[in-house]
Structure formats: C-alpha cells, structure tokens
Amino acid sequence: MAHGKNSSLRKKDFVDYVAVLEKTTRWKKNAASMLTGRLEQMKKGEQVWVAEVDTRGVGFMILAPNHDDSLEVDWLDVHPDFQRLGIGTLLLKKAVSVAKAKKKQALSIHTWESNQKTLGFAYKNGFEKYETIKNFYGKRKDAVRLKKNIL
Numbered sequence: 509m510a511h512g513k514n515s516s517l518r519k520k521d522f523v524d525y526v527a528v529l530e531k532t533t534r535w536k537k538n539a540a541s542m543l544t545g546r547l548e549q550m551k552k553g554e555q556v557w558v559a560e561v562d563t564r565g566v567g568f569m570i571l572a573p574n575h576d577d578s579l580e581v582d583w584l585d586v587h588p589d590f591q592r593l594g595i596g597t598l599l600l601k602k603a604v605s606v607a608k609a610k611k612k613q614a615l616s617i618h619t620w621e622s623n624q625k626t627l628g629f630a631y632k633n634g635f636e637k638y639e640t641i642k643n644f645y646g647k648r649k650d651a652v653r654l655k656k657n658i659l
C-alpha cells in the first residue's frame with residue numbers, strides 16, 4: 509500500500525503533496541510555493557517519504573535529523589479522505605526504521621498546542637510531551653514538542 513522515496517520528488521509526487529497540503533494546512537493557494545521553499549532548503553540527511561494508495565500519494569512526511577540523538581518528523585500530513593486508516597502510523601514506522609539506521613535513539617515531532625489531531629495521534633503512538641517553544645508559529649502560538657524513545 510505504501511512505499512517511500514528519499515530522492516528528489518517526482519513531478520507527480522509534488523502535485524499530490526500540494527493537493528494534500530491544500531487540505532491539511534492553511535496555506536491553500538500558497539501550498540505549492542511553501543513546499544517548493546521547504547524542498548529547496550533540504551539539508552544533508554533530510555528525506556521526503558510518500559505513502560501511496562494505488563498510485564496516488566495520500567500521505568507525506570519530511571524527516572530531518574536533529575543535532576541531538578533524535579530524528580525529527582518535521583512535516584507529516586495525510587489527506588483528510590484517507591485519515592484514520594493507519595497511514596500516519598505506517599509513515600511513523602518508516603521514520604523509526606530510518607532513525608534506527610541513522611543510530612538515533614528517539615523520534616521527535618512538534619505541533620501547535622491546540623492541534624488535537626496530531627496530539628491524539630502522537631500520544632496513541634507513544635510520544636510524550638517534553639518541551640514548549642514560545643511563539644514558534646507567530647505571536648502567541650506556541651509549539652509543543654514530543655518525543656518517543658525507539659530503543
């Protein structure tokens with residue numbers, strides 16, 4: 509059902525990724541330029557993964573090694589029509605195997621403090637809150653960081 513790629517995105521994957529971000533973020537018409545900006549800033553060791561249903565990309569994840577012993581699930585988005593089907597969990601499993609291959613001991617994820625979907629998802633998958641970052645998403649919108657030990 510799902511497979512991943514860690515090289516540069518195919519045109520089709522880019523189009524599917526934008527279609528997902530248009531639904532899961534507030535960027536709407538800016539989704540393509542936001543994604544382009546993120547891809548242009550990809551650093552060494554960062555990877556993009558796609559989960560496909562048939563040949564359609566419906567779940568996407570960007571992994572970024574942190575400076576400590578953890579791998580960041582930096583972006584994680586599943587198309588609303590395909591949520592609650594286990595696709596986010598499948599992508600996290602891939603993140604765990606990538607983290608282990610990189611000799612990392614934990615996964616981390618961040619989101620805003622009222623993002624109940626992601627928080628519910630993270631708790632269900634064994635993450636625990638460990639840090640709040642003030643004003644991460646602009647004035648008065650704090651980020652919560654969560655970690656999951658994978659050893």
Ligand SMILES: CC(C)(COP(=O)(O)OP(=O)(O)OC[C@H]1O[C@@H](n2cnc3c(N)ncnc32)[C@H](O)[C@@H]1OP(=O)(O)O)[C@@H](O)C(=O)NCCC(=O)NCCS
Nearest residue numbers: 532585586591592593594595596597619625626628629632
């Ligand atoms: C968070 C997200 C990636 C989860 O993806 P998903 O494919 O729906 O997740 P799964 O189907 O693997 O869910 C696994 C478990 O997580 C929890 N969960 C998932 N969605 C949830 C929700 N909306 N509310 C509460 N818990 C939720 C549930 O316990 C679920 O298990 P269940 O369906 O058996 O009850 C998806 O909701 C999403 O893309 N959200 C919008 C984008 C976003 O906010 N990304 C993060 C930005 S930092």
